[in-house]
Amino acid sequence: MSTDVKQNEAAGAADHGHDEGHASAAFYVWIGVILAVVTGVEVAIFYIEAMDPYEAPLLVVLSAAKVVLVIMFFMHLKMEPRFLTWVFMAGVVLATFMVSALVVLYHVLPVFGG
Amino acid sequence: MSSVGTQTVEQQHTSHEEDTGLWSWITTVDHKRIAIMYFVTATFFFFVAGAKALAIRVQLMFPEQELITPEVYNQFFTMHGTTMIFLVAMPMAVAFFNYVVPLQIGARDVAFPRLNALSYWVFLFGGLYLNSSFIVGAAPHASWVGYATLTMPEFSPGQNTNFWLIGLSILGIASIAGGVNFITTIINMRAPGMKLMRMPLFTWMTFVTSFLLITAIPVIGVALIYLGFDRLFGTVFFQPAGGGDPVLWQHLFWIFGHPEVYILILPAFGVISDVIPTFSKKPLFGYPIVVYAGLLIGFIGWGVWSHHMFTVGLGPIADSFFVAATMIIAIPTGVKIFNWIATMWGGSLKFTTAMLFSVGLVAVFTVGGLSGIMHASAPVNLQQHDTYFVVAHFHYVIVGGAMMGLWAGLYYWFPKVRGRYLSETLGKWHFWTTMIGFNLTFFPMHFAGIFGMPRRIYTYSAELNVDIYNQLATIGAFIFALSAVIMAWNLVKSWRGGEKAPANPWGAPHLEWSIPSPPHHYNFPAIPTVQSREPLWNDGEREAILAVTMEEPETEPVMPNPSYWPILLAASITLIWALVMTGIWWVIALAILPVIYCVFKWGMEPAFPEGH
Amino acid sequence: MAQAAAAVDDHGHTTTGISNFKVGFWTFIASECLFFGTLISTYMVYKGRAVVGPYPAEIFDVLITTISTTVLLFSSLAMVLALHAVQLGKKKHAIMWLLAVIAMGGIFLGMEFNSYLKYIDYGLTLGSSTFGSSYYVLTGTHKVHVVLGMVWMAVLIWLIARNRIPPAKAEQVEIAGLYWHFVDIIWIVIFTLVYLIQ
Amino acid sequence: MRLTMKRPQGNRDGSAGVGPGVRTLGARLVAFLVAPLLMGGLMAGCADEYPQSSISPHTDFAEIIHSLYVSIFWWSMLILAVVWLLLAWVIVKYRRKSEDEKPRQIRGHLGLEIGWTIGPALIVIAIAIPTVQAVFATQQPVSEDALEVEVVGHQFWWEFHYPEQGVTTANELWLPVDRPVNLRLESNDVIHSFWVPKLGGKRDVNPVPAVREGQDPKYNWLYFTPQETGVFMGQCAEFCGQSHALMAMRVVVESEEGFQDWVDRWFASEGAALPAGAEPDAETELQMPGEEPDVQEDEELQAVDQDEDPMVTLGRETFLNSTCVACHGVEGTSAQGVIGPNLTLFGARSTLGAGIMENNRENLVRWIIDPQGIKAAVAMPGTEYPGGNWPATGLSDGEVEAVAAYLLSLK
Numbered sequence A: 001m002s003t004d005v006k007q008n009e010a011a012g013a014a015d016h017g018h019d020e021g022h023a024s025a026a027f028y029v030w031i032g033v034i035l036a037v038v039t040g041v042e043v044a045i046f047y048i049e050a051m052d053p054y055e056a057p058l059l060v061v062l063s064a065a066k067v068v069l070v071i072m073f074f075m076h077l078k079m080e081p082r083f084l085t086w087v088f089m090a091g092v093v094l095a096t097f098m099v100s101a102l103v104v105l106y107h108v109l110p111v112f113g114g
Numbered sequence B: 001m002s003s004v005g006t007q008t009v010e011q012q013h014t015s016h017e018e019d020t021g022l023w024s025w026i027t028t029v030d031h032k033r034i035a036i037m038y039f040v041t042a043t044f045f046f047f048v049a050g051a052k053a054l055a056i057r058v059q060l061m062f063p064e065q066e067l068i069t070p071e072v073y074n075q076f077f078t079m080h081g082t083t084m085i086f087l088v089a090m091p092m093a094v095a096f097f098n099y100v101v102p103l104q105i106g107a108r109d110v111a112f113p114r115l116n117a118l119s120y121w122v123f124l125f126g127g128l129y130l131n132s133s134f135i136v137g138a139a140p141h142a143s144w145v146g147y148a149t150l151t152m153p154e155f156s157p158g159q160n161t162n163f164w165l166i167g168l169s170i171l172g173i174a175s176i177a178g179g180v181n182f183i184t185t186i187i188n189m190r191a192p193g194m195k196l197m198r199m200p201l202f203t204w205m206t207f208v209t210s211f212l213l214i215t216a217i218p219v220i221g222v223a224l225i226y227l228g229f230d231r232l233f234g235t236v237f238f239q240p241a242g243g244g245d246p247v248l249w250q251h252l253f254w255i256f257g258h259p260e261v262y263i264l265i266l267p268a269f270g271v272i273s274d275v276i277p278t279f280s281k282k283p284l285f286g287y288p289i290v291v292y293a294g295l296l297i298g299f300i301g302w303g304v305w306s307h308h309m310f311t312v313g314l315g316p317i318a319d320s321f322f323v324a325a326t327m328i329i330a331i332p333t334g335v336k337i338f339n340w341i342a343t344m345w346g347g348s349l350k351f352t353t354a355m356l357f358s359v360g361l362v363a364v365f366t367v368g369g370l371s372g373i374m375h376a377s378a379p380v381n382l383q384q385h386d387t388y389f390v391v392a393h394f395h396y397v398i399v400g401g402a403m404m405g406l407w408a409g410l411y412y413w414f415p416k417v418r419g420r421y422l423s424e425t426l427g428k429w430h431f432w433t434t435m436i437g438f439n440l441t442f443f444p445m446h447f448a449g450i451f452g453m454p455r456r457i458y459t460y461s462a463e464l465n466v467d468i469y470n471q472l473a474t475i476g477a478f479i480f481a482l483s484a485v486i487m488a489w490n491l492v493k494s495w496r497g498g499e500k501a502p503a504n505p506w507g508a509p510h511l512e513w514s515i516p517s518p519p520h521h522y523n524f525p526a527i528p529t530v531q532s533r534e535p536l537w538n539d540g541e542r543e544a545i546l547a548v549t550m551e552e553p554e555t556e557p558v559m560p561n562p563s564y565w566p567i568l569l570a571a572s573i574t575l576i577w578a579l580v581m582t583g584i585w586w587v588i589a590l591a592i593l594p595v596i597y598c599v600f601k602w603g604m605e606p607a608f609p610e611g612h
Numbered sequence C: 001m002a003q004a005a006a007a008v009d010d011h012g013h014t015t016t017g018i019s020n021f022k023v024g025f026w027t028f029i030a031s032e033c034l035f036f037g038t039l040i041s042t043y044m045v046y047k048g049r050a051v052v053g054p055y056p057a058e059i060f061d062v063l064i065t066t067i068s069t070t071v072l073l074f075s076s077l078a079m080v081l082a083l084h085a086v087q088l089g090k091k092k093h094a095i096m097w098l099l100a101v102i103a104m105g106g107i108f109l110g111m112e113f114n115s116y117l118k119y120i121d122y123g124l125t126l127g128s129s130t131f132g133s134s135y136y137v138l139t140g141t142h143k144v145h146v147v148l149g150m151v152w153m154a155v156l157i158w159l160i161a162r163n164r165i166p167p168a169k170a171e172q173v174e175i176a177g178l179y180w181h182f183v184d185i186i187w188i189v190i191f192t193l194v195y196l197i198q
Numbered sequence D: 001m002r003l004t005m006k007r008p009q010g011n012r013d014g015s016a017g018v019g020p021g022v023r024t025l026g027a028r029l030v031a032f033l034v035a036p037l038l039m040g041g042l043m044a045g046c047a048d049e050y051p052q053s054s055i056s057p058h059t060d061f062a063e064i065i066h067s068l069y070v071s072i073f074w075w076s077m078l079i080l081a082v083v084w085l086l087l088a089w090v091i092v093k094y095r096r097k098s099e100d101e102k103p104r105q106i107r108g109h110l111g112l113e114i115g116w117t118i119g120p121a122l123i124v125i126a127i128a129i130p131t132v133q134a135v136f137a138t139q140q141p142v143s144e145d146a147l148e149v150e151v152v153g154h155q156f157w158w159e160f161h162y163p164e165q166g167v168t169t170a171n172e173l174w175l176p177v178d179r180p181v182n183l184r185l186e187s188n189d190v191i192h193s194f195w196v197p198k199l200g201g202k203r204d205v206n207p208v209p210a211v212r213e214g215q216d217p218k219y220n221w222l223y224f225t226p227q228e229t230g231v232f233m234g235q236c237a238e239f240c241g242q243s244h245a246l247m248a249m250r251v252v253v254e255s256e257e258g259f260q261d262w263v264d265r266w267f268a269s270e271g272a273a274l275p276a277g278a279e280p281d282a283e284t285e286l287q288m289p290g291e292e293p294d295v296q297e298d299e300e301l302q303a304v305d306q307d308e309d310p311m312v313t314l315g316r317e318t319f320l321n322s323t324c325v326a327c328h329g330v331e332g333t334s335a336q337g338v339i340g341p342n343l344t345l346f347g348a349r350s351t352l353g354a355g356i357m358e359n360n361r362e363n364l365v366r367w368i369i370d371p372q373g374i375k376a377a378v379a380m381p382g383t384e385y386p387g388g389n390w391p392a393t394g395l396s397d398g399e400v401e402a403v404a405a406y407l408l409s410l411k
Ligand code: HEA
Pocket: B145, B261, B262, B264, B265, B307, B308, B326, B327, B329, B330, B331, B333, B334, B335, B337, B365, B366, B368, B369, B370, B371, B372, B373, B374, B375, B376, B377, B381, B384, B385, B386, B390, B393, B394, B397, B398, B401, B402, D079, D083, D119, D120, D121, D123, D124
């Protein structure tokens, strides 16, 4: 963590790139469209029976992609200093860890007889 | 201004007189005053919870005694544990965060001064609310871990458990707000040149602790919501008959609970990582390693919660995982211990009270850590879990670790706060009565536990033959109580009559010692530039810094406005939470109006005087 | 002394160059991750464990939920466009987009409450099973967040209308946006884990 | 309340009773000071002095735990010694002698850092490997022909079912020596924890969440093989409410024959009240649990020998005709209640009220008159106070005496 923050500091406290962060309205609309399309794909996967075996992993990946898109572009995290990502990731990583750990404890381990 | 050491208190108070009336304290947003209020409140609760501990010890002094009824006993140990953890150890650490961190990083205040005041008032009201349960005779009685299904309405009718769950959720708000505040402060308010890897260890540990706060508290927050819903709205989260699993409560509680214990200990580690180098006249040995070890403890601490649940029946695979994760924590903790010793090695050790408490911590905490390792071995845990062996373990790490660390901090920073020393004579008395009383109280508990005495029992059979250990513990507890009284006496006495202290009484290296004692309300007339980890130990750097920090500015820095909205908002938040107990929805709905009003007024009130 | 005087007015200055407000808010969002993480874990833990029906497969209408989900997604788009407009000083546009955010949030809530009513008809209540408890508390908490977001947007509209948010203060809208997008993200996760992966 | 506890007897064969025990303060202080050695297991001989000691193993399970504990204990002592010696050394050696001292400013040493990372890491591995082995070793059913017992925790007593034998008893678990047992643990209300230290570690007794049809409920298990006969003390080890402190139990480990004899007596318990020489009632003996008794109450009473102590007869009548039977069962009678402890062979129990006091007439009378006065929040009515959703039993002192006599006659 520290190294990244140091880089930021090296970059200086100067008013850093808000301007480069301003994408055009069209760009945002595009992102919105992509999000909608991915949602469509997800729902399609849900309905197409042939996809059933891959359903769970595919859906998780797709929705993760959506989440990343929103965070990077709508929330401009991509444009912010890197350590903001770290702060946020601390929460995301721990939350993901917790969800997975509990799912494993309750749904996976019992399959192996505890 | 050549010699910092000779400056007197009077000289420092030439330019500015602060308001000192009650109103100025109520409306203050100054981190230093908030710190003092935190400390005083936490110390008050320490006596409250300590008194309960004494009652517990008296009841347990002899087998088969009936001095207090089982119901009252249960309320006592529940409120002892809850109060000590949430109203003593945590807020006392927060008191130090508040006072010290801005000074250490060269800031005028924390990032959100009003939010800081709000945290304090919410904490105070939450604590008072929790303790008001005694007035209505319905104090929480289901232990500080509140296991379902004992907390379900069938087994805990009445308001007891409602007080507990509502009280804790109120306190959670204060903690999360505090965590956000300190993370932002440390990320964003450092003096020029104060790189992360130049921050004093105490600031570092505050940073890690704050992360633990903002991540762990939401988990128990949700668990408390479930509990409240189960009790008030008939959900079945923990109701076995409805398919709910009471063990889920344990998971959620300990996912919070284990990071919580590192919330308690890391600040203490931070304190002594600052104190030991100062009194050894040597920089901290292996600074980056100690920092990383702290980060690692905080991080791994997230993956070990089920070591509180080895008896629950999770199965061998889960048990093994949690065994491994838990034991790994011994390594970074050990690294810290060895680095402290190495710092002292070859140093010039001066045993002030602060140093005594720090060294005492290293000696005593290790005992508690090692009994932790014994618990961490799942099969061994099956014998030790829920016995006095565990009680011994956690008092060793909490009292011998967290509390002793904070007391070290108290003696270390008091001269900064007050411009006067705490009496060293009384300090040494405090230390030695603590050491003797503490060990006499908690060491025998190992034996009581090993020989089969479960915890949370209001009486025990004479047959167990553990009376001697209980008697020693009870005697120890009273010696320990004496130490607490000595501390309080020292505080009261030295506040007015202590020997005057200069700006840097200990010859310490960090920024907080570069300003007058007590500091101006604006801390730094101008913000100094930092060039190293021990700025005041490098001659050139020190001169440059002191030239800035000891200066009397012609115009004082502009500080945030005082505000009464924090206390009003805190009161209305507490009110709405407390009204949940009534279970009448429209009362609760109405009570949201004052909250909205306060938030609105808060938002509209300028944080700084006009023109800033 | 000159040095000191210069530093007197520096409370806007920060180590990293971004405002405290923004850093603090991201920190708060990190905390919220754990909040919703706990709610979601609980739902996942109880998945497939409800003792009595109705079970998810019997009552969820994925098509309807897809529509409400898409509406919420587009509200995020409206939000970012509102911010864009504020940054460019286009007051009218900004108000329009913010109204759109509120409207879409409202549609989302309306559709969701409608589904709630249907589920209750099917016999799924807070106390009927672990599915009922964990489902309603998870989605209900999300809805409370949506409502708070809508209130926040309304306040922003009021401020913009009174010219209190010039482009220089666009950050106020940006942060409200962070909140709104975060609430949207949570719904993306809920949509997948609750509705699609049954 | 003064609990008059009965010390557990020694081995059933009568050989080793409880020694006089070290009772004087001085002797105990000595015991206290040498206790660290004791923790290492060097003084296992002292075991009897601590009837609930967790370092006095009497089963394979407890044995595994104990040896693991001993090894971790010594590792810890080693680490503690190192830390304390280093600390003592620096405190003594580097005490400040003059204020002008200027120690060398050493900032760190990579080799040392690596050393004190790897050293503890190795110790951790040395502890973790046998731990994991023990984790797996102690969580497998020990053998196929194990005796299965269903343990049900209640606020604040223990219920034991033997599905194979068809026996139900309470608060005193009888086990045959050298035969593996599998305990299936389940709670009726809140979480309890089954813990008999000398027989091994504890395991929580959880309420089992309801499951959908076709799914398996999840139970906790404990597996061990008692290796010695004797009476072992145990206690609930999970806080379960007001009388958690008073939720104890005894485990009676008997020889195979002794155990079988106990089972037989269980089915013949009413017959056991017959005068010596009389044959037990064949019908009662064969009675299976849960089956309706095929004799009417009156006949039942008539079937008993006329020489019986009239108190017992009166007690039986009173017992069977009062609310007691709503909650208590006695094998071979019309008493079939299941809410409270099964009282068959009650007279053979050494303790009363879930192991908290000696089972004698005086205590029993006190118990029946006012159970809640002895044990807070007990779900049983007294003669004058209601309890467990039942009104006061209203028995007179004489009736109570009689009921007590009857219950104690059930051996
Ligand atoms: C300040 C608070 C604090 C701290 C720091 C710790 C630290 C540790 N704790 Fe403790 N713990 C509590 C507070 C704390 N604990 C509380 C409050 C409870 C009870 C809660 C309740 O039930 O009410 C508890 C309970 C508890 C349990 C559950 C017991 C039970 O109920 O059955 C366990 C089990 O593993 C455990 C383990 C540990 C371990 C392994 C550490 C480690 O972090 C310790 C690491 C330190 C060392 C090991 C010493 C120094 C290291 C060296 C010198 C290096 C060499 C060492 C080795 C190679 C081993 N703790």
